[in-house]
Amino acid sequence: MSTLEVSPAEPRFSEPGHTVVNDFSIQVATVNGSGSQTANTVLMRSIFQMGVPVSGKNMFPSNIAGLPTWFTIRASKHGYIGRKKEIDLLVAMNPETAREDVTKLDGGAAVVYDEPMKLDALRSDLHFYPVPFDKLVAPVCPDAKLRKLVRNMIYDGIVAWLLSIDMEEIRQALVKQFGKRKAKAAELNWGAAQAGYDYAVKTFTKSDPYQVKRMHENTGKIIIEGNSACALGAMFAGVTVVTWYPITPSSSLVESLIGYLKRFRIDKETGRATFAVVQAEDELASIGMALGAGWAGARSMTSTAGPGISLMSEFVGLGYYAEVPTVIFDVQRVGPSTGLPTRTMQGDILSTALLSHGDTQHPMFFPCSPEECFTMSIEAFDFAERFQTPVFVMTDLDLGMNNWMSEPFPYPDKPINRGKVLSADDLDKLGSFARYKDVDGDGVGYRTLPATNHAAAAYFTRGSGHNERAQYTEREDDYIHNMDRLAHKFETMRKHVPAPVIQYREDAEIGFIAAGTSHYAVGESCDQLRDEYDIPASYFRLRAYPFNAELVEFIQRHERVYVVDQNRDAQLLALMRLEMAPEEIAKLRSIRYYGGLPLDARTITDEVIGQEGK
Amino acid sequence: MSTITTAAPKKVNRIGLEVLNYKGAKTTLCAGCGHNSISERVIECFYELGVEPWRVGKFSGIGCSSKSPAYFLNMSHGFNAVHGRMPSVATGAIMANRNMLGLGVTGDGDTASIGIGQFMHLVRRNLPMIYIIEDNGVYGLTKGQFSATADLGSKLKTGVINDLPPFDCCALALRWGATFVARSFSGDKKQLQALLKTAIVHNGLSVIDVVSPCVTFNDHEGSTKSYSYMKEHETMLHELDFVPSYEDISVEIAEGEVRDVELHDGSHLRIRKLHRDYDPTSRLGALHALENAEKNHEVLTGVLYVNTEKPNFLEMLHLVEEPLATLPEGKVRPTKEALDEIMEELR
Numbered sequence: 010m011s012t013l014e015v016s017p018a019e020p021r022f023s024e025p026g027h028t029v030v031n032d033f034s035i036q037v038a039t040v041n042g043s044g045s046q047t048a049n050t051v052l053m054r055s056i057f058q059m060g061v062p063v064s065g066k067n068m069f070p071s072n073i074a075g076l077p078t079w080f081t082i083r084a085s086k087h088g089y090i091g092r093k094k095e096i097d098l099l100v101a102m103n104p105e106t107a108r109e110d111v112t113k114l115d116g117g118a119a120v121v122y123d124e125p126m127k128l129d130a131l132r133s134d135l136h137f138y139p140v141p142f143d144k145l146v147a148p149v150c151p152d153a154k155l156r157k158l159v160r161n162m163i164y165d166g167i168v169a170w171l172l173s174i175d176m177e178e179i180r181q182a183l184v185k186q187f188g189k190r191k192a193k194a195a196e197l198n199w200g201a202a203q204a205g206y207d208y209a210v211k212t213f214t215k216s217d218p219y220q221v222k223r224m225h226e227n228t229g230k231i232i233i234e235g236n237s238a239c240a241l242g243a244m245f246a247g248v249t250v251v252t253w254y255p256i257t258p259s260s261s262l263v264e265s266l267i268g269y270l271k272r273f274r275i276d277k278e279t280g281r282a283t284f285a286v287v288q289a290e291d292e293l294a295s296i297g298m299a300l301g302a303g304w305a306g307a308r309s310m311t312s313t314a315g316p317g318i319s320l321m322s323e324f325v326g327l328g329y330y331a332e333v334p335t336v337i338f339d340v341q342r343v344g345p346s347t348g349l350p351t352r353t354m355q356g357d358i359l360s361t362a363l364l365s366h367g368d369t370q371h372p373m374f375f376p377c378s379p380e381e382c383f384t385m386s387i388e389a390f391d392f393a394e395r396f397q398t399p400v401f402v403m404t405d406l407d408l409g410m411n412n413w414m415s416e417p418f419p420y421p422d423k424p425i426n427r428g429k430v431l432s433a434d435d436l437d438k439l440g441s442f443a444r445y446k447d448v449d450g451d452g453v454g455y456r457t458l459p460a461t462n463h464a465a466a467a468y469f470t471r472g473s474g475h476n477e478r479a480q481y482t483e484r485e486d487d488y489i490h491n492m493d494r495l496a497h498k499f500e501t502m503r504k505h506v507p508a509p510v511i512q513y514r515e516d517a518e519i520g521f522i523a524a525g526t527s528h529y530a531v532g533e534s535c536d537q538l539r540d541e542y543d544i545p546a547s548y549f550r551l552r553a554y555p556f557n558a559e560l561v562e563f564i565q566r567h568e569r570v571y572v573v574d575q576n577r578d579a580q581l582l583a584l585m586r587l588e589m590a591p592e593e594i595a596k597l598r599s600i601r602y603y604g605g606l607p608l609d610a611r612t613i614t615d616e617v618i619g620q621e622g623k
Numbered sequence: 624m625s626t627i628t629t630a631a632p633k634k635v636n637r638i639g640l641e642v643l644n645y646k647g648a649k650t651t652l653c654a655g656c657g658h659n660s661i662s663e664r665v666i667e668c669f670y671e672l673g674v675e676p677w678r679v680g681k682f683s684g685i686g687c688s689s690k691s692p693a694y695f696l697n698m699s700h701g702f703n704a705v706h707g708r709m710p711s712v713a714t715g716a717i718m719a720n721r722n723m724l725g726l727g728v729t730g731d732g733d734t735a736s737i738g739i740g741q742f743m744h745l746v747r748r749n750l751p752m753i754y755i756i757e758d759n760g761v762y763g764l765t766k767g768q769f770s771a772t773a774d775l776g777s778k779l780k781t782g783v784i785n786d787l788p789p790f791d792c793c794a795l796a797l798r799w800g801a802t803f804v805a806r807s808f809s810g811d812k813k814q815l816q817a818l819l820k821t822a823i824v825h826n827g828l829s830v831i832d833v834v835s836p837c838v839t840f841n842d843h844e845g846s847t848k849s850y851s852y853m854k855e856h857e858t859m860l861h862e863l864d865f866v867p868s869y870e871d872i873s874v875e876i877a878e879g880e881v882r883d884v885e886l887h888d889g890s891h892l893r894i895r896k897l898h899r900d901y902d903p904t905s906r907l908g909a910l911h912a913l914e915n916a917e918k919n920h921e922v923l924t925g926v927l928y929v930n931t932e933k934p935n936f937l938e939m940l941h942l943v944e945e946p947l948a949t950l951p952e953g954k955v956r957p958t959k960e961a962l963d964e965i966m967e968e969l970r
Binding site for chain 1: 676941947948949950954
C-alpha cells in the first residue's frame with residue numbers, strides 16, 4: 010500500500026472510523042449532449058490512475074441531445090467490475106430525473122446536486138452536497154457558449170474532494186482525454202475542476218463514508234472499449250475488406266477500425282491502402298460484399314447489431330451452404346424490432362446460431378472482455394477461413410461501448426491461417442479438384458481463389474443444390490451427402506472453437522453456465538453465495554458455439570446448473586436443450602435478466618437463493 | 624506422342640485457346656430464349672479478344688438470366704448469389720481482387736425489383752465490371768408474371784394488362800453514374816458483339832440492357848418485349864465497330880460520319896451515324912432521347928452513354944496494386960511495435 014495522499018482539506022467524518030474505501034459506485038445523472046462524457050471519463054480515469062479497479066457504464070438514450078443519461082462508475086478493491094445496483098454517490102445534474110434518482114437511493118448515500126433543485130428537502134437520511142454550478146462556472150469560463158460544456162467538469166472537482174481523489178490525477182486524466190492538440194480545452198476544463206474542488210474545500214464538511222485510497226492494481230493496464238478492441242483484433246488479424254452500415258451500438262467498431270487502418274495499414278512503399286472499407290447502402294449489401302470478398306480470398310468482415318443480423322439472414326444461409334468465409338461482429342442490443350437501441354442484451358444468440366432458412370448452423374464466439382475481443386477476433390478470422398464459413402463474434406452494447414480496464418493485448422503468436430486454398434502449383438500437381446469433397450475427413454473441402462492463374466482453378470459457387478464438384482444437382486443422394494458433410498464439419502469445429510474457462514469448486518452442488526459480459530456478475534455472485542450463504546458454486550464460462558464435450562461433463566458433475574441469460578427467453582439454455590440428453594436437460598435451471606442494463610451480481614444471487622429455496 | 628493426327632490445326636485465339644475453352648455447360652433454358660443468344664455472344668467476344676478466362680469472375684442473382692453464367696466460360700469462377708443482390712457480391716469480390724474482370728448477368732426481375740437498390744448503388748460507385756441485364760419484361764422461372772421493366776399497356780399471355788410504368792434501367796444507370804450504358808437486342812449479333820467487347824475493355828461500370836425475348840411467356844401479340852415487336856420498333860442509333868487495341872487502326876475516318884472513342888486499353892469504338900445525330904457523351908441528350916423514344920414507342924439501341932474519364936470505385940479506394948486477397952502477412956499484420964504503441968496510448 011502506498012501512503013494515502015493527505016489533502017490539505019482532509020474531510021472530517023461524522024462517524025469517525027466508519028469509512029468505506031475503494032468499494033462504492035457513483036452515478037452521474039445528466040442530459041445527453043451536455044459534454045458530461047468528458048467529465049465522466051476523466052473521473053473514471055482518475056480512479057483508474059490511483060490504481061483502484063474501476064468500471065464505467067454509460068446508460069444513454071437513443072437521441073443526440075436533451076434526454077436523460079446516467080453514467081455509473083464503480084470502484085472495487087476486490088476487482089469487481091460488473092454493474093452494482095446500489096448507488097452510493099449520486100451526482101444529480103438533470104432536473105428532470107433528479108427527484109426520482111434521489112428517491113431510489115438507499116439510506117446513507119451521498120448526493121452532489123445543482124443547488125437550485127433543493128433536493129435536500131426530499132429526504133433526511135442522505136448526505137447532501139449542494140453546489141451552485143452556474144455561479145461557479147461563470148468566472149472560469151468567460152465564453153458563455155462554452156459554459157454548458159465546461160460546467161460538468163466542476164463536479165469532478167467536487168467528487169475529487171469528497172472521495173480524496175488526488176487532483177493531480179484529474180489533471181493528468183484531462184490531458185490524456187484532450188491530447189496535446191486540444192491543450193486549450195484541457196486548460197479550460199482544468200479550471201472548472203479546480204473551481205469545484207476549491208468550493209468543496211471551503212464549503213463542505215464530509216459526512217459520508219466513501220473514499221478512494223491509492224492501490225497498485227492497475228499497473229500496465231489499459232482502458233478501452235470492446236468495439237475498439239474488436240477493431241484492433243480485426244486489424245491484427247489482417248482484415249482486408251471491411252463493409253458496414255451504421256447502427257448503434259456497432260458503429261464505433263468500424264469507425265475505430267478505420268482510424269487504426271489509416272494509421273497502420275497504408276503500404277509504406279507506395280502510400281496505398283492494404284485494405285478497403287465500404288459503407289454500404291444497407292446490411293443486405295454489407296454482408297453481400299463481405300461474402301463476395303471472402304469468396305475472392307480477402308479477409309473480410311462486417312459489423313452490425315440485431316436488426317442488421319435479421320437483414321443478413323438470407324445471405325448468411327448462402328455463406329453457410331456455399332461455404333464462404335467471413336467474420337460478422339454482432340454488438341447485441343435490446344430487441345425485438347428496433348427495441349431499445351442503446352441498451353444491452355444477449356438477445357441474438359438463438360436466432361444467430363440458426364440464422365437463415367433450411368438447416369443452418371453457425372459458429373459464434375463470445376468474448377467477455379476487451380482482451381478477448383482482441384484475441385477472439387483474430388481467432389475468428391482464422392476460423393472462418395479454416396472452416397470456410399461465416400463466423401459470428403457476439404459482443405454486446407455493455408462490452409462494445411463502455412470503457413473497460415484491461416490487460417494490454419498480446420501480440421498474435423501464431424501466423425495467419427488461410428485455410429485450405431489450392432494454388433496454381435497445387436493444381437498443376439493435382440490436375441483437378443472437387444470443391445466440396447471431404448478429402449481430409451474433417452468436412453472441409455479445398456477451395457481455389459477466383460483469378461487463380463490456372464485452367465483448372467474454376468468452380469461454380471451457388472446457393473442452389475450442388476454436388477462435390479460444385480455442379481448443380483437436385484438428386485436426393487447428392488443433397489443428403491452434402492448436408493451430412495456440412496453437419497460433420499460443424500462437429501469438427503467443436504474441437505477447435507475457443508475453449509471454455511471452467512472453475513470447479515470443491516463440494517459444489519450447483520454450477521453456473523454463462524457467456525460474454527454475464528461473466529462479471531456471475532463471478533461476483535459466486536463470491537456472494539460463498540461469503541453470504543456458504544454455498545460453493547462452480548462456473549463454466551462458455552466462449553463459443555458449437556459447444557464442446559466439456560459442457561456435458563460440467564453439467565454431469567453438478568446437481569443443478571444455472572444457465573445465465575441476458576434475454577427473456579433463455580436463449581443460451583434453449584440452444585443447449587437442442588443437443589443435450591434428457592438427464593442433462595433435467596439439471597438445467599434458468600436465470601434471466603432482460604431489463605437492458607448490464608447484468609449485476611445481486612440479481613443472480615437473489616434468483617439462485619430463491620430457486621434453491623434458501 | 625504416340626499418334627500423329629493429320630487433321631488441320633485447331634483454331635486458337637491470341638492466347639492459344641480454342642473457342643471450346645470459353646464454353647460452358649449445356650443450357651437448360653427454353654429453345655429460342657434470347658438469353659442463349661447472349662451467352663453465345665459472351666463466348667465469342669471473350670474468345671475473340673483473347674481474354675484469359677481464369678481472370679473472369681461471373682456473377683448473377685436469381686432467375687432464368689442468372690442461370691446463364693453456367694452456360695459460358697467454364698474456366699471462370701462463378702458466383703450465383705441471392706435474388707437481386709449480385710451487385711454487392713461482385714463489389715466485394717472485385718475489391719478483394721482488382722485483377723478480376725467482373726461479368727454480371729442479371730434479369731429485369733432480378734435488377735429492377737428487389738435488386739433496384741443494389742443496382743443503383745453499383746451504378747453510383749461506378750464499379751469496374753460488366754453488368755448485362757437480360758430484359759424480357761417477365762418473370763420466367765415463376766411462369767410469367769410482369770416485371771418492373773414491363774411497358775405500360777403491355778399484355779400478358781393471360782390477358783392481364785400492365786398498368787404501371789416501367790423502370791428504364793439504362794436511364795437510371797446513365798443518370799446516376801455508370802460510365803458505359805447501352806441497349807441492345809439479343810437478336811442483333813453484330814451490335815451486341817461491339818457493345819460487349821467495348822464493355823470488356825471499359826474502365827468503369829458497363830450496363831448493357833439487352834431486350835431478350837422470353838419465348839414461353841412474353842413473345843405474343845400485345846407484348847412489347849417480343850421478337851416481332853423488336854423487329855418493328857427497334858431504332859438503331861448508329862452502327863458500331865470495335866477495333867481492339869492490338870489491331871491496326873490506320874483507316875481514315877470521314878469527318879462527321881464516324882465518332883471515335885478511345886477506350887482505356889487503347890481499343891477504339893467507332894460509332895457510325897445512321898439517320899439522326901446522337902452524342903453518346905451527353906448525359907442530358909441521352910435522357911432526352913430515351914424520353915422521346917418512349918413517347919414514340921421506339922426502342923433505341925446502341926451506345927446511349929459513354930464516359931472514359933470518370934474515376935471508378937477501385938481507383939477511389941486508392942488500393943495497393945497487388946490484389947488484397949493475396950497480400951502476404953507482412954503487409955496485412957502490423958508489427959509488434961505498432962501494437963505496443965497503441966497499448967501505450969491507451970494506458
